[in-house]
Amino acid sequence: MRYLCLIYDEEKKVGAMSKSESDAFMGEYFAFTDGIKKSGHYLGGEALEPVQTATTVRIRNGKVSTTDGPFAETKEQLGGYYIINARDLNDAIQVASKIPSARLGTVEVRPIMEFNQP
Amino acid sequence: MSEDAAERVREMVDALYRSDSRRVLATLIRLLGDFDLAEEALHEAFAAALERWPRDGAPANPRAWLVSAGRFKAIDSLRRRARFDASLAQLAERLGPDAGDAATPGWDDEGVEDDRLRLIFTCCHPALPPDAQVALTLRDVCGLTTEEIAPAFLTAAPTVAQRIVRAKAKIRDARIPYQVPSRADLPDRVDTVLHGVYLVFNEGYSASSGASLTRPDLSGEGIRLGRLLVELLPEPEAVGLLALMLLHESRRATRTSPEGELVLLADQDRSRWNREQIAEGVALVERALASRRFGPYTLQAAIAAVHAEAPDAAATDWAQIVGLYDVLARADPSSVVELNRAAAVAMRDGPAAGLALIDAILARGDLGDYHLAHSARADLCRRLGRTAEARASYQRALGLTRLEPERRFLQRRLGELPD
Numbered sequence: 001m002r003y004l005c006l007i008y009d010e011e012k013k014v015g016a017m018s019k020s021e022s023d024a025f026m027g028e029y030f031a032f033t034d035g036i037k038k039s040g041h042y043l044g045g046e047a048l049e050p051v052q053t054a055t056t057v058r059i060r061n062g063k064v065s066t067t068d069g070p071f072a073e074t075k076e077q078l079g080g081y082y083i084i085n086a087r088d089l090n091d092a093i094q095v096a097s098k099i100p101s102a103r104l105g106t107v108e109v110r111p112i113m114e115f116n117q118p
Numbered sequence: 119m120s121e122d123a124a125e126r127v128r129e130m131v132d133a134l135y136r137s138d139s140r141r142v143l144a145t146l147i148r149l150l151g152d153f154d155l156a157e158e159a160l161h162e163a164f165a166a167a168l169e170r171w172p173r174d175g176a177p178a179n180p181r182a183w184l185v186s187a188g189r190f191k192a193i194d195s196l197r198r199r200a201r202f203d204a205s206l207a208q209l210a211e212r213l214g215p216d217a218g219d220a221a222t223p224g225w226d227d228e229g230v231e232d233d234r235l236r237l238i239f240t241c242c243h244p245a246l247p248p249d250a251q252v253a254l255t256l257r258d259v260c261g262l263t264t265e266e267i268a269p270a271f272l273t274a275a276p277t278v279a280q281r282i283v284r285a286k287a288k289i290r291d292a293r294i295p296y297q298v299p300s301r302a303d304l305p306d307r308v309d310t311v312l313h314g315v316y317l318v319f320n321e322g323y324s325a326s327s328g329a330s331l332t333r334p335d336l337s338g339e340g341i342r343l344g345r346l347l348v349e350l351l352p353e354p355e356a357v358g359l360l361a362l363m364l365l366h367e368s369r370r371a372t373r374t375s376p377e378g379e380l381v382l383l384a385d386q387d388r389s390r391w392n393r394e395q396i397a398e399g400v401a402l403v404e405r406a407l408a409s410r411r412f413g414p415y416t417l418q419a420a421i422a423a424v425h426a427e428a429p430d431a432a433a434t435d436w437a438q439i440v441g442l443y444d445v446l447a448r449a450d451p452s453s454v455v456e457l458n459r460a461a462a463v464a465m466r467d468g469p470a471a472g473l474a475l476i477d478a479i480l481a482r483g484d485l486g487d488y489h490l491a492h493s494a495r496a497d498l499c500r501r502l503g504r505t506a507e508a509r510a511s512y513q514r515a516l517g518l519t520r521l522e523p524e525r526r527f528l529q530r531r532l533g534e535l536p537d
Binding site: 094 | 291294
């Protein structure tokens with residue numbers, strides 16, 4: 001079963017890291033990604049540019065409305081994601097708990113909806 | 119078979135439903151991999167027993183027969199429905215062509231006990247919201263109906279039913295596995311299960327709102343679940359939790375007056391405390407403490423045991439209680455534990471010492487909305503003759519409590535203050 005792990009970080013906290021801290025943090029991410037590739041959990045994943053680069057698009061009354069940034073101001077921002085293959089939710093939680101950001105921010109684990117194609 | 123014998127078999131099936139339907143359900147969920155399908159199968163199996171046993175005689179192993187019949191009925195119904203849904207055909211296939219054999223795979227008494235534990239761990243999975251954990255546990259582990267559960271939460275049966283439906287949907291869609299967690303996860307998961315059981319008990323013991331102070335039915339279920347846990351998973355904290363529930367329960371009859379008024383621990387008629395429950399609770403506390411791996415439930419139970427063994431409030435070993443709160447505050451730091459410790463300090467060293475501690479908690483902004491903090495403060499001010507402050511704190515507490523008997527108690531205390 002596939003799960004999406006959405007990674008929320010406090011950009012301020014991550015941005016305030018010293019060079020060596022941030023290198024170590026990235027190193028943890030590389031090691032984690034390698035680990036779940038070896039264990040067969042990894043299906044995909046990316047890191048995102050900071051939230052200031054985000055654009056929100058909506059269509060209201062037939063008109064495209066484009067605004068700066070995310071819809072709601074929150075303390076933590078979506079910073080990246082993994083798509084993993086896991087046996088069940090307990091297995092997915094095991095994987096998610098090893099994502100380095102789980103210590104600093106939060107990780108949301110969502111099952112991916114499977115559509116039965118005819 | 120004679121009419122008499124048939125009647126005896128029907129009574130036996132009824133008794134079996136009460137004693138064993140939860141065990142059979144737990145195993146059917148494992149075999150069928152679906153809560154709703156298993157529940158349907160359970161009822162069909164008992165219906166089949168009512169039909170066949172009076173005619174053919176009861177089987178040698180009734181539980182195994184029921185599991186086997188339930189599994190057979192479920193596969194049968196999946197096959198019938200499979201004409202409309204191909205995925206059900208695959209499921210029916212996977213469950214096996216040999217369905218209905220007496221020798222059901224996966225059947226043995228030990229496996230069945232594991233199934234009950236699997237069921238508890240699944241109902242109390244941390245990915246489910248706490249109120250859904252409690253509702254699901256009462257429904258599937260205790261076998262209560264939604265109509266029986268609803269009044270305990272002061273909600274309507276459809277609301278409880280909805281909570282259960284959502285929880286089951288999450289179990290299915292997020293694929294919460296039907297298993298006892300691995301050794302590495304066990305400590306955290308046991309905490310969630312113990313917390314779920316304690317929520318069931320507390321909902322019965324100190325109802326969070328409403329006209330009556332206690333709801334004995336749910337406390338009884340909590341204790342029953344506690345016993346089951348100790349039997350299946352004898353972790354020290356499970357033993358400690360059972361002790362805590364028994365020691366609280368031993369005082370139930372004296373916590374309210376015949377008129378339904380609140381009676382404080384110091385004023386309770388100790389001759390009416392349930393000695394049998396106290397003896398069992400104390401023995402369990404000693405067992406949990408001896409393990410040296412105990413935690414907050416055992417410590418709270420130890421405090422309750424000191425109270426239970428004291429002839430009256432004045433003769434209570436308050437120094438020991440303060441000491442136990444010190445350990446508890448380190449094991450499970452919280453402002454509520456600090457508040458309780460402050461009340462014990464007031465009994466050991468006098469009201470001024472307790473008041474200073476409570477004021478320190480309130481001064482740092484904690485427990486401002488907790489009615490018991492203000493009523494405890496009011497009580498200490500009253501004993502110190504600081505009437506105006508006592509009045510203000512009683513009024514503050516009165517504005518925060520949602521329980522009618524507590525409101526009346528606080529109003530009585532206010533009325534008794536000198537002008």
